[in-house]
Amino acid sequence: MAKVFSLAVLFYTPKYTKPRNALQATPCTHKTRHYFKCLASKQTSDSAIRQSANYKPTVWSFDFVQSLKDRPIDQGLKDKAKKMKEYVQRMITSEKTEILTVLELIDDIQRLGLGYNYQDEIREAVGRCVFWMMNNEGTTKSLRATALCFRLLRQHGYEVSQDIFKSFMDQPEACLTKDVKGMLALYEASYFAFEGEHLLVEARAFTSLHLNNLKEKFVSESLTEQVSHALELPLHHRIPRLESRWYIEAYSKRSDANKILLEYATLDFNMVQSTLQSDLKHMSRWWKGLDLANKLNFTRDRLMECFFWTVGMVFEPQYSDLRKGLTKVTSLITVMDDVYDVYGTLDELELFTDAVERWDIKAVQTLPDYMKICFLALYNTVNDMVYDTLKEHDEYILSYLTKAWTDMFKAFLQEKKWSLNKETPTFKDYLENGWMSVSGVAELERGETANSILCVMSETRVSEESARLEIRNLVEETWKKLNKHMADGDLPFLKPFAETVINLARIAECTYQNGDAHGAPDSKSKNRVFSLIIDPIY
Structure with a gap:
């Protein structure tokens, strides 16, 4: 995820300057977009046992987002x-x-x-x-x-x-x-x-x-x-x-x-918020047109939460294109994560990972129906970003983006294999030994067997409290490393890029500080959206 975010930030930032150590990209002579549509609507009807995370539907309807009134500043x-x-x-x-x-x-x-x-x-x-x-x-x-x-x-x-x-x-x-x-x-x-x-x-x-x-x-x-x-x-x-x-x-x-x-x-807050609402409405139309939430009902429909991530990373009004690009990335990551973590079989996921690595439209023929629309949504969106970057910055970034996605999907695949092969304790083991709270077990019941807390608990057989403390210590040490990098005067990137990366750590902490505000948003996360994006200051 971090690699894809970083590339999107790098190339959507105004006045982008190539890092000193960047590899020379192969020039592209074609400046046309190619779109491929998938009309398949039914899922694969095989004997595979499919998990369901029972994600709740979004509370932010398309009609509500589009009803937000433009507030032009006179x-x-x-x-x-x-x-x-x-x-x-x-x-x-x-x-x-x-x-x-x-x-x-x-x-x-x-x-x-x-x-x-x-x-x-x-x-x-x-x-x-x-x-x-x-x-x-x-x-x-x-x-x-x-x-x-x-x-x-x-x-x-x-x-x-x-x-x-x-x-x-x-x-x-x-x-x-x-x-x-x-x-x-x-x-x-x-x-x-x-x-x-x-x-x-x-x-x-x-x-x-x-x-x-x-x-x-x-x-x-x-x-x-x-x-x-x-x-x-x-x-x-x-x-x-x-x-x-x-x-x-x-x-x-x-x-x-x-x-x-x-x-x-x-x-100024209200003026910036007006720009954010305009960006949100634009992305809402894009998401509805993609129709993944309707076609793949086992995934999280989290367009608003994904947009909130991007505002947390970069709110300045001049970065509308960056927010839109990042919203597309985060929305696709959310869907693909559910494909790998919840619904897909190991054989299907290996096929999908190989198709992305090859980046060949013909590979879609090898995929089950529900994966065809996943691949084509990814394929069209990434190619779109490549074209826009080539047009605006004269940089051909396809090889970088496809490698970033491939690396991420390979990591997802390894997590899947780990969760299938690991002798994970049962729900009963966790409860009887006092290792985990009831809310933690609920995560297990929805199919989450590879998050960081559960991995530490499974590997070391420690309690949920001890595992959380260990992860918290890791987070604190990572912040210290980030602080050191930010004080490094020889960074190869522009300062806006570095600040956006720091903000990514901040929005992650905000999202998961008191639960999962991305997968299971609560009233607090809803209020944050209202205060940041919906309600002006009077």
Whole structure:
């Protein structure tokens, strides 16, 4: 999945520049699209035992999505937004403002969702922070200022040392715990740790413990809300646009809120949301035309959830083509995952994997009926993306895309073989030994025998709780590696590409933090869609 996502991001990003280490692609002399339709509607009628995951139908009907009213922004509001944008720009670039005030402003601007409008200005302002820290101005006096500066520097690719926190960690515990804002800033900064940075690990444990005990302290309602929000999920792991929706409301409650900045953030959020709705309606028509949800009723119909993934990865209005491309990719991955994990037999899946690897339209003749429409949907969609990329960027990417899909399907196939050959404990074993909760067993009953939690449990015979802890530790170590890569000034990709990859990790954490919001969306996931895509801010 990651490879296919990465290629889509790379070639749909405006002003795409080929990575320095990219292989030379074979030029294509044909700039025409070839579409193949499959009219088969019945499934294979053989003696194979088919599983059913009993996925619930989508709650987002085609009619509902298409009923979303276009909310064009009139010229008066556009002119107003332009003036407010210039006003905020002057606030960032003013050299008369103290560095801490500028850093706090940048933090507010980014969390309000306006950072993409001021990338150059923010980069220059954050650069001033380096000199401030080198001169030790305030770094031994204000924990909050030091932690905020550290976080922004690491966020923008500076490999600043964790040692700047040594003087604070050596202070008496009572002094640190009195500074709630400082502890909160240090807590957020600790999530930008690299591998081996034990001081930041210690700082996270310390701040988490004391922030969780804030009930015993007298702090403002606004600060208490900020702390609860951070402890639920740190800022670094949150989807930027969902954070913006929450922060706009939280910022409005502050007595020191800048009214112009707040009004601009609200207007910008609604303007961006209007673009997202237009993209969604376009993809809804594409999905209905593909008709996979109707033809393959054993699969998940999750167009809205797939689109939500893409908004979590890249929300900026100029990336409409990227969101559409990624929505196609995620929708097809969801269907193909169900084909491999739930419905297909091993023999059928080997045929399908071979057909994709050959990328020969004649191979469709070897497939059972239900797989014919799968292959042709994939074939047409990928060729469509190849044509668009060739037209827009003069790059022929077919070999890269087909290899990415082939590698993914081979991985799916290996998972299938593992689940069929592994001596997996029975449902009774899991319950009687207390290894798994009732909700976990429900996953098994729907045919999921190869997810990460179950694999750890089956291989090590540990409890569900222990397996989840092990996976959580793996996730934390992976975040540290991502942090290090983001601070690598020699990355071969453009910054928007790298940021989108980080956002992929964030949307994955959001989706699976409290269950499976993709396969079995609940009320929380539905509310997230409404707040991000459907409901404007009034």
